[in-house]
Amino acid sequence: MRTPHATIEAAPTSRATGTSAPSTAGPSTGKGAPGVASEPASTGVRTRSQHQRRKRIVQAAAALASRGGVEAMQMRTVAERAGVALGTLYRYFPSKMDLVVAVVGEEIDLLENSIERRPPSAVTPSGRAVDVLMRATRGLMREPELADALIRSLIMAEVETPFGDRMAGLLLRVAGDGLTAETATEEQFALTGSLSSVWVHELLEMLRGRRTHEQVQRRVEIAAARLLADFTATPSA
Amino acid sequence: MRTPHATIEAAPTSRATGTSAPSTAGPSTGKGAPGVASEPASTGVRTRSQHQRRKRIVQAAAALASRGGVEAMQMRTVAERAGVALGTLYRYFPSKMDLVVAVVGEEIDLLENSIERRPPSAVTPSGRAVDVLMRATRGLMREPELADALIRSLIMAEVETPFGDRMAGLLLRVAGDGLTAETATEEQFALTGSLSSVWVHELLEMLRGRRTHEQVQRRVEIAAARLLADFTATPSA
DNA sequence: ACAATTAATAGAATCTGTTCTACTTTTCGA
DNA sequence: TCGAAAAGTAGAACAGATTCTATTAATTGT
Structure with missing residues (x-):
């Protein structure tokens, strides 16, 4: 039931409720659902913009957490601060x-x-x-x-x-x-x-x-x- | 702010959002912990029915948790299983x-x-x-x-x-x-x-x-x- | 016994993590 | 260059913990 989108990260945490699919979990049926795309290693790398996006996200998260703690580090807020959509944030980090x-x-x-x-x-x-x-x-x-x-x-x-x-x-x-x-x-x-x-x-x-x-x-x-x-x-x- | 209802328990958890309240949590000395210098000192003791209610709640919670874990131990469900209102559950246990x-x-x-x-x-x-x-x-x-x-x-x-x-x-x-x-x-x-x-x-x-x-x-x-x-x-x- | 206070109840409402949908933009191979 | 797949986006939707409201029992002091 858990459909962890298509993760970018290599080792997502994802609560092991049920199937803790190995890394690239089975994508949902709804969307493109390309055969799990073997390994993202094809291009092997993250685009520069992806690196940056990731960095911005982690940065925003750390900044928020360094004040209010986890509570202040709300996914919506992090996404906003990092300038990405909530969905994108979840693509990079499947869970908080x-x-x-x-x-x-x-x-x-x-x-x-x-x-x-x-x-x-x-x-x-x-x-x-x-x-x-x-x-x-x-x-x-x-x-x-x-x-x-x-x-x-x-x-x-x-x-x-x-x-x-x-x-x-x-x-x-x-x-x-x-x-x-x-x-x-x-x-x-x-x-x-x-x-x-x-x-x-x-x-x-x-x-x-x-x-x-x-x-x-x-x-x-x-x-x-x-x-x-x-x-x-x-x-x- | 934070009006934690009138707690029945002695040492509520209550997340310290913002300024951690004085958190009168300091009993620890065995169970019972009389006084604690709070308001519940009025009657000092809990009614029998309250003991029972408490017991039923804890029981229901344990039963639920022993299967599905915390996930299955939902506050609504616990309340339901224990035969109390959600509000009552929260009066006894301010947080999960x-x-x-x-x-x-x-x-x-x-x-x-x-x-x-x-x-x-x-x-x-x-x-x-x-x-x-x-x-x-x-x-x-x-x-x-x-x-x-x-x-x-x-x-x-x-x-x-x-x-x-x-x-x-x-x-x-x-x-x-x-x-x-x-x-x-x-x-x-x-x-x-x-x-x-x-x-x-x-x-x-x-x-x-x-x-x-x-x-x-x-x-x-x-x-x-x-x-x-x-x-x-x-x-x- | 009776008014005031306290405990309970049902249920709506709020908050935040997570998921889903529909769409637009990038990336990239042929 | 063209077009499909991947990545992004905005925002609604969903879930479960916690809070709030209005109302109804209990309990208790006098």
Whole structure:
């Protein structure tokens, strides 16, 4: 029943109610319904104007969310601000969540760049991890409304969300000296993943006004100290 | 503005559109939460019929959610099933989330009872904690739709949600021998809290179909082993 | 018992995410 | 260059949560 139009995005969220069709979902019967057009890879690229449109949309969305939060980020408003039709917005982002995920993506990019520019300097793995996490915290808390909206939505996302995994991967890199998703043991992966989820939880509590910045730091430190103790030393197994 | 009717519940959720009202949500101390310094203090107690109405509502909600998930748990339907008017439902539960929170409360009660009846027998704190968490996992996964709906909504909740805290308290009790929120150190509290958030995250991943029961168990064990090592001040555990 | 206050009810109305329709403009291959 | 398919557009339509209105029971103080 769910007929997600013909998506432009590669990995739409689309609530998995029923059939979570792989990417290019079956188009509706009403319209042209061209055989799913194999892969948009034909032209492979988005037109420049499409890139721009997309950018404008994400920008508008972020702008709106950075004030009023998700509530202020209404699809109609976003479309209007971005200068596209509601239908177009939905073609680019099949659901509000997809839009949120896109906005989050930008934020994480920012963090990764920051880390690349100025890598954490602490000597212990947990020290470096805490450094990165608190840096991310500060970055996100600069726009609390946005952060709130983003984190929440991400946790809610039904499908593959780049957030947790990207964060865990990031921690893996900074904590384990040069570790990557490939060279890490399952346990190491689990550990950074756990730390990541602790951090997300603390962030949420902070956004709820139930934690101060200091408390978050303390708790993250406590968890990191234990989770990442002898991180690069004992492959255990 | 925002005239939340005259709520019957003590801690309504009410999205904080604009200026988050003082949100007298601060009870948390167990159920009952008398007074709260509000107007409902007049009669103090709810009539029997009100208890019943409330019960019917929560029941209907749980029943609906245990099938179709939150989606099937529509306010109109709940009201109808419970035999109350939509307005009445909203008087008892100012938002859908409040209703969800109530349903969750019942689930946690169940778990607590289960633990009381059959306390975890493992010898290490982390062993006992894992026991409890996996028991909770099995309980929740018995009704995946419900679990999904509940967990998600709780994480989304804007305000004070009994979930994380209650879970952390529970872990505190089973891990630290007879510890309570009062006798525990801040660090111990932080640690059980962290373990709780790791568990919630794994549960979510499981609901998303990205983890098997075994994987969850393994990851929870890994995290618990580190977080709760020497939990009761006994190095080398 | 009786007026005033509070709780409930039915149902309309509002708000916002999402879908649908009918049409116009772009893009692009032949 | 021509024309079909894709992409865009405007705006109506639909759905479900939440709010509002008018009216009818209950409850309670005196």
